Amino acid sequence: MPSHLLSIDALDRDAVDHLIRIAGRMEPIAQRRKVTRVLEGAVLGNLFFEASTRTRISFNAAFCRLGGSVCDTTGFTFSSMAKGESLYDTSRVMGGYVDAIVMRHPEQGSVAEFAEATRVPVINGGDGPGEHPSQALLDVYTITKEFARLGKPLAGAHLLLTGDLKYGRTVHSLIKLLSLFDPLRITLVSPPGLEMPQPLIDRVASRGHRIEIRPSLADDFSDVDVIYATRIQRERFTTEMTESFQELTADYVVDRGFLDRRCNASTFVMHPLPRDSRPGANDLSVDLNGDPRLAIFRQTDNGIPMRMAIFAHLLKVEEEIDRDLRDVRWYVPETFGVDDPAL
Structure with missing residues (x-):
């Protein structure tokens, strides 16, 4: 180092x-x-x-x-x-x-x-x-601890990264760091225009990891082990982008209903914080507070x-x-x- x-x-x-x-x-x-x-x-x-x-x-x-x-x-x-x-x-x-x-x-x-x-x-x-390299290191540290707590192997795990994958520096560092581990399955879900940069996708895929891209969270994620949600980085938007994202739908919100209907009992949720808790923000929902699947404070x-x-x-x-x-x-x-x- x-x-x-x-x-x-x-x-x-x-x-x-x-x-x-x-x-x-x-x-x-x-x-x-x-x-x-x-x-x-x-x-x-x-x-x-x-x-x-x-x-x-x-x-x-x-x-x-x-x-x-x-x-x-x-x-x-x-x-x-x-x-x-x-x-x-x-x-x-x-x-x-x-x-x-x-x-x-x-x-x-x-x-x-x-x-x-x-x-x-x-x-x-x-x-x-x-x-944000130290965030990625603490995120991977959290993932390894959560998997150990659940008695599950990390190799072959399925991770869902969702939210602002274009400007979210935490996910940029995290996906780089995950690429150093044994092959994983990584699914990317983001609003149109906020996709993960292609060079990062290519880099991770070249190291043997399976990358999937889906349009929204309206799908079956019952085999997902980890959800990593990110806030929309509006402070990095141009004026034109700000106008186009005024009415972002709830298709990208992780809440209790999403976990109950589309995930499994051991799926846990991470977020680098801050999460935008204001009504209509369409960020990680506060209705998960107190739910053991919410790992953000352990994180x-x-x-x-x-x-x-x-x-x-x-x-x-x-x-x-x-x-x-x-x-x-x-x-x-x-x-x-x-x-x-x-x-």
């Missing part, structure tokens, strides 16, 4: 498996049962020039749970980039201040350009419609150990994780959400 995490392209299967193993060792710390200070004294610089809740806060929490501290900035308004500073200058300056950097930027390729100016590890927290929880693993690997402390490991001293609830199912 290189010194930065910018794209899934830089990873092979061994690197992915290694990070999954480290994340497993991080679970007691992420679940607030144990404490370690392996990154005590280290400082993380978070540069988020695009809206974020989960990615920014989970990277912060992951670094802090390893004993480090965080310097945070959000938006162009509060950055010298508003004064015309280049990515190169910003990168070199930040590299002199902090020990690791997480960056999110609305332009594809911007994080890679930023990383060229520094030897400090840089993690891509999302670059426009490009990639977000898994972001902490995986991002801890990424930091531990990039900062070369993975062999010291257990140093000074001790029990927490504060109250930790049995479950974190009021609707969390007992599994």
Whole structure:
């Protein structure tokens, strides 16, 4: 694995498996049962020039749970980039201040350009419609854990990716990462005009995976193991596209009725979040809240150990994780959400 995490392209299967193993060792710390200070004294610089809740806060929490501290900035308004500073200058300056950097930027390729100016590890927290590699890693970590919980093999599994497959950077990174695994069956369902880019389809198919494209969710998906739904990325639309997608139908909505009628009892649902819960948004339905098939909050929880693993690997402390490991001293609830199912 290189010194930065910018794209899934830089990873092979061994690197992915290694990070999954480290994340497993991080679970007691992420679940607030144990404490370690392996990154005590280290400082993380978070540069988020695009809206974020989960990615920014989970990277912060992951670094802090390893004993480090965080310097945070959000938006162009509060950055010298508003004064015309280049990515190169910003990168070199930040590299002199902090020990690791997480960056999110609305332009594809911007994080890679930023990383060229520094030897400090840089993690891509999302670059426009490009990639989101740490999200894909936590998604695959979630998939492997869910399959283990269900006692099912991952090889040969059927995954349904649905929603905005054109601009959804999470599915771009995810399908690249899935292509490293033993052959899978992957079905793609998206509104017209929001299809998965053909080069990504060709890449996955060339590695022996079976790719199917269907026009809507009005079909039989009883053999689907995993549904990965994505929000329509309206912020990336042109004016013409915004007008054409004003009346998106409910043919692409994953809700309790869809799971009950068209899927099976062990099908579980993932979503990178945020989901648009407003009426008529046609995103993943809130009527699944409390349903054990809804894995989205287990998925977000898994972001902490995986991002801890990424930091531990990039900062070369993975062999010291257990140093000074001790029990927490504060109250930790049995479950974190009021609707969390007992599994």
